[in-house]
Amino acid sequence: MLEIRDFSKTYSGGKRAAEHITLTIEDGDIYGFIGHNGAGKSTTIRAVVGVLDFTEGDIFIDGHSVKKEPMECKKVTAYIPDNPDLYEHLTGIQYLNFVADIFGISAKEREERIRRYGDMFEITSSLGDLISSYSHGMKQKVTVISALIHEPKLMVMDEPFVGLDPKAALDLKNVMRELCKKGSSIFFSTHVLEVAQKLCNKIAIIKEGKIVTAGRMEDLVQNQSLEDVFMEVVEDAK
Amino acid sequence: MRSKLMTLLKIQYMNQSSLNALRYETDRRKRNRTIAVYVSMALVILMMMAYSFLMAYGYGFLGMSNAVPGFALVISSVVTLFFTFIKSNGFLFAFKDYDMLMALPFTTGTVITAKFLYMYINNLLFSLCVMVPMGVGYAMWVHPSAITYVIWLVIAVATPLLPMSVAALAGGLIAAVGSRFRFKVLAQVILSLIGVMAIFGLSFSLNGAGSNGEFFRRIGDIGKVMETQIHRWYPVSIWTDAAVNEKSILALLGFLLVSVGVYGVFVAVTSIKYKTINTALMSHHAASNYKMRKQESHSAIHALVRKEVKRFTSSVPYLMNMGIGAILAVIGSVVCVIIGPEKLLASMEINVIPKQITYIVPFAVGMFLTMTCTTCVSLSLEGKNLWIVKSLPLDTRTIFKSKMIFNMLLVAPAGIISSLCFAFVLKVDVATLLIYILLTLVSVGFSTTFGMWAGIRFAKFDWENEIEVIKQGAASMLGIFVNMILQIILAVAVGALSLICDGRILMVIVVVLLGVVDWLIYGRIMKIQMRDVL
Secondary structure: OEEEEEEEEEOOOOOEEEEEEEEEEOOOOEEEEEEOOOOOHHHHHHHHOOOOOOOEEEEEEOOEEOOOOHHHHHHOEEEEOOOOOOOOOOEHHHHHHHHHHHHOOOHHHHHHHHHHHHHHOOOHHHOOOEHHHOOHHHHHHHHHHHHHOOOOOEEEEEOOOOOOOHHHHHHHHHHHHHHHHOOOEEEEEEOOHHHHHHHOOEEEEEEOOEEEEEEEHHHHHOOOOHHHHHHHHHHHOO | OHHHHHHHHHHHHHHHOOHHHHHHOOOHHHHHHHHHHHHHHHHHHHHHHHHHHHHHHHHHHOOOHHHHHHHHHHHHHHHHHHHHHHHHHHHOEOOOOHHHHHHOOOOHHHHHHHHHHHHHHHHHHHHHHHHHHHHHHHHHHHOOOHHHHHHHHHHHHHOOHHHHHHHHHHHHHHHHHHOOOOOHHHHHHHHHHHHHHHHHHHHHHHHHHOOOHHHHHOHHHHHHHHHHHHHHHOOHHHHHHHHHHOOOHHHHHHHHHHHHHHHHHHHHHHHHHHHHHHHHHHOOOOOOOOOOOOOOOOOHHHHHHHHHHHHHHOOHHHHHHHHHHHHHHHHHHHHHHHHOHHHHHHHOOOOOOOHHHHHHHHHHHHHHHOOOOOHHHHOHHHHHHHHHHHHOOOOHHHHHHHHHHHHHHHHHHHHHHHHHHHHHHOOOOHHHHHHHHHHHHHHHHHHHHHHHHHHHHOOOOOOOOOHHHHOOOHHHHHHHHHHHHHHHHHHHHHHHHOOOOOHHHHHHHHHHHHHHHHHHHHHHHHOOOHHHHO
């Protein structure tokens, strides 16, 4: 579903944020992307979803190149950024309809999905209010619903659990599992290693822009905790 | 207090002036953009200084030097009044970093003073750009003593205080009253428009003093009449005139006392209600009673244009700054119809409409209309939301198209209304009316496409306050400036050439030429990719 092939990114100031990253995320994978702050997680994620331009390497989504066929890639992808900066002058329902219009979702389908996820995340009653009146968590919930509105084949998330209340976090985890059962893939970054260990079937650990280890969770962790593995791998990479 | 104030002031400059970007930005493209902004600002300042000097020199040439001090004061004050009034909401009140600043150990007075000082320094630069060259023009005819130069400079430094305090107080009152309504933006825009009309009314009255027929007949009394009018409308100018013309230190002290006193009153009054006003302005009505109902689907372009409409109508600074041109064009043309052509011409002591006026009017209307150029700023206003359009399956061309469609939808109807009104006032035939409408549409087309090009070329997404983009952005300044200059050049060219050939043919030629230019710029925009923007 997602193939990152020898991806590197150097910012115009000369900072090398990602170096020769190669990863493959298959259908049905919940793939965790773990690393320190500034390790290159967000840079990679932003390149995958087409927000960040890059020249070195290539990224393929559902067989299409992000560089050459960005529209084909974006049609099957949903992105949840680390900070839910939404259009504050729209109401929640207006924003969701905006996203649904862009993806060409029929009125009936969007209505069903907004109702379902709105009720699940307990935000339906607030959808008529301006987003500017929302708390961080409410904005995050609207972002999640907008990502789910077109039933993406690939969901890319940057720290998706930040700001969510415990119930919403649990609901999101369930939605992620449900999506993967249907054949979609999820690629997400997180600092919460317990969540990654429980949720992901595969992980990659990134340090200073380089992948230091990647693979199936059970192969990497074995009898240890992910926290121990992470600390060990990161120390070894020094 | 003083050191905190200076720290706050310094941070505001570092944050908003782009000097930091010039110093630390390693991306050459971004650095070049910042340099281009400063170069264009310098050009505008130079032009303004040249214009001010020529005006003062001209008055001296006509033997009206005595009126120059008051006139310089009024020009500087009216513009300060106008810009502070528009800017107060979103900068002085309801600014984005309000929570951060008020949570730090600053007193409310320090925050207000820092914000006010920032505006004062910017206005002072403008004041000096007007007052100094006008002072030079004045001195070339009067040859005053050294003390006059000092007095002039002191007046120039104090000039912005009074209009700024009055405008900020009015802006604060409007913000306070507006915040009581559920539809705050609408309430504030209506109240602000009334304020802007009042300022225009004031400046129109002053201009009226200098343009009626009697005035010209009594050319010998011209300076006296003008002085009297200025003194009537802006009484503190009596003191500045006396201070400069008669070297009266007492008059100078009077002016300084009033200016500083009014500022003091403003800070004291605003400090009391500052938190209340800001809390009311920044808190949002949340009914939390939404019930899912039938949804409708629309095309992507429809959704994007709708988003632009919501963006425009939800921000007082955006609506006031960018919408004012179209609003003034409509109000002005409707007022002309209401007053009636006979009365209007009689007030200007014109019995027969010169034919040239019928060829110049569409450009005068165009000058106002093209002040409404949302495309200059709408891309930059995406700001932190840019990730949304970049990550959605949207073609770059669709994004740009939606922004241009919105501007056309906003300004074209205003242009058609104005064209119809002036066609009625000037009693032109149907063919001329059609040319008026076409001319308006290609002018709006030019402002839309050129504005979009400037908006892309000088895009700035890392703003803290939308004012940085709307009022201080290079794209906004360039877009409005180029449109205004173009309309003036076209008006002069068509007006002059219509003396030797048919003005209607000239207007048709302009329609065709502008239409071609619009199409060329549009074609250029359609080739730009989002990755070229950032």
